[in-house]
Amino acid sequence: MVRKKLDYYVELRDSSKLSIYTLRVPFSRLYIVNSPSLISAVQRQHRTLAFWPLAIKAAANVGRFSNATMEVLSTNGYGDTFHDAIHPPLAPGENLDAMNRVMLGIVAASLNGLRKQQKTQVELLAWVTRQITIATTGATYGPDNPWRDPEFEAAFWTYKAGMSQLIMNVFPTWTAKGAIAALEFGASAFERYFKEEGHLKGSALVRARYAHSTANSMSVNDISRGEFTNGVALLSNTVPITFWVLYHIYSDPVIITECRSELRTIISDDSKNTIDMSKVKSDCPILLSTYKEVLRTYSTAVTARLVTEDHLLDGQYLLKKGGTILMPSPVQHTSDVWGDDKNAFNHRRFTRTGSQKTNPASFRAFGGGTTLCPGRHFATTEILAFVAVTILQFDIKPVSGQWMPPHTTFEFWEATKSPAKDFEVQIEPLEDTGTVGDWQFTLSGTDRPIELSAEDLK
Ligand code: HEM
Known part of the structure; x- marks a missing residue:
């Protein structure tokens, strides 16, 4: 398990062909669910098969909250009210539109500025990280956003680098010293922001x-x-997913040609530099499919639930109190429902229609059930906007002269693989973009929910 990580579950699925199985580990049972219909059955029992008790344990370790707050978090029903509070602002509607508008303004301003610099050499992952960070946090926190301070941002990445040690909680003041100092620094900055x-x-x-x-x-x-x-939550998936979408588009001449030409069809003659994000979502199926294929390929999300009392799942499988249920996305993302090319990167996979259409129950990049990612619509608009305006304005080439597939890495709690090593690229404005002037985005109408999980179909 330690060496193969999530591949271990994929191997066990293939060798056992079981719908669900138990792995005995010291002091606990893990129930690994393979079958999509059993995943739905688990998600329906969200009180008995609960997420919140697991979240509280992790929160205590990563947030190092006071005892008073830990008591509040442990109160019965707190998880439900928290969930009810944070979902509406991120659901398609006025509030999300307002957040999107700020984010789109920041993305446009930043990339317009870059075009004026002509040729720029950057490390691709570091560049994407900075761009997504300023846009996401600017839209979330407004003009007084503490993330604008480079010292604050650096503290956050130090903190994130020590998250695994904080979660494991083995002598954290020693193993995660830097992360704890960064947390204290970041918390003081937010304290000033709120005060x-x-x-x-x-x-x-x-x-x-x-x-x-x-x-x-x-x-x-x-x-x-x-x-x-x-x-x-705000950044740890959006950053690597944006990186991978750019990597796949720029490293493949077919994908970049198809995505650019589809985007050019939605730009009207009288406003050559305006991108309507609603149209990107409705009329650019190849870009959308490339994005979803990236999510399918690089997802390492594992939805987890604690068995709070003995439970007979689906009337057949006894789950014992205290066990932990795991539903790893790679098991679903590499199953036979994806067809013979399930192990290949096929940027047109999600454009298939009719009986060839992909099965939404087997797409779990945003998790599912009560813990389904509430930020999926915001993240999707942001990634598509950033990628669209980048590929319409710039050429990006690796300084080494060749796009090489980067090795990947992820920690056990992360939901997306990142490139293991950054590399230098040259960003250069396309010749015909110089005369167009500054780019901007519009959102015609409310952000429409697009299908990003089985729940979005309901
Ligand atoms: C491409 C980008 C993103 C991906 C792939 C992603 C993926 C996920 C996954 C896999 C989960 C856990 C689901 C589960 O356990 O079933 C999750 C939870 C969550 N995500 Fe995202 N996420 C993304 C972006 C965002 C953004 C931008 C935000 C905030 C604006 C956000 C907010 C959250 C929150 C608050 C939760 C916890 C939900 C809960 O426990 O009720 N995510 N996300």
């Missing part, structure tokens, strides 16, 4: 999170710790 009422100028998301915490009598210091750790 100076920066959140009132921020998104509906940060206001909802703050209101829910104060309604539960949490101190500003603990709210600030929670907000700093929330950077992991």
Whole structure:
């Protein structure tokens, strides 16, 4: 398990052909679910097969909250009200539109600035990280965003690098010393932000999170710790997914030609530099499919649930109290439903229609059930916008002269693989973009929910 990581579950699926099986590990049972219909059965029993008890344990280790806050988090029903508070601001509608508009303005301004610099040499992952960080956090926290301070941003990445040690909690003051110092630094910055009422100028998301915490009598210091750790949800998947979409598009002449020409069809004659994000989602099936294929390929998400009392799943399988259920996305993302080319990167896979259409129940990059990622619509708009305006304006070439598939890496708690090593690229404006002027985005109408999980079909 340690050596093969998630590949171990994929191998066991292939060798056992079981719908669900038990792995005995010291002091616990792991129930690994392979069958999509049993995954739905697990997700339906969200009180008996619960996520929140697992979340509380992790929260205590990564947030290092006060005892008073840990008591609040452990109160019956807290998980439900938290869930109810954070989902609406991120659901398609007015609040998400407002957040999208700020994010799109930041993306456009940053890439317009880059075009004026002519040729630029950057490390691709570091560049994507900076761009996605300023756009995501700017849209979330508003004009007083603490992430604008480079020292704050550096502290966050130091913190993230020590997350595994914090979660494992073995002598953390020694094994995760740097991460703990970074958490204290980040929490103080957020404390100033909240005390100076920066959140009132921020998104509906940060206001909802703050209101829910104060309604539960949490101190500003603990709210600030929670907000700093929330950077992991905001960034840890969007950054590598954006990197991989750019990597696949630029490294394959077929994909870049198809994506560019489809994007050019949605740009109207009288506004050559305006991209309507609603049209990107409705009229650019190849770009959308490339994005989903990246999610399928690089997802390492493992949805987990604790068995809180003995339970007979689907009337057949006894799950014993105290066991942990794991539903690893790679098991679904490499199953036979994807066809003979399941192990290949096929950028047109998600354009298939009729009986060839991909099965949404087997696409789990955003998890599912009560823990389904609420940020999936925001992240999708952001990634598609960033990629669209980049490929329409710039050529990107590796300085080494050749695109080489990077080795990948991920920690046990991460939901997306990252490239193991960064590399230099040259970014150069395309010849015909110089005369067009600054690019901008519009959103005609409300952000429409697109199919990113089985739940989006309901
Ligand atoms: C491509 C980008 C993203 C991917 C692939 C992704 C993936 C995931 C996954 C796999 C989960 C766990 C689901 C489960 O356990 O069933 C999750 C949870 C979550 N995500 Fe995302 N995410 C992304 C972007 C975002 C963004 C931008 C935000 C915030 C604006 C966000 C907020 C959250 C939150 C708050 C949760 C916890 C939900 C809960 O436990 O109720 N995510 N995400």
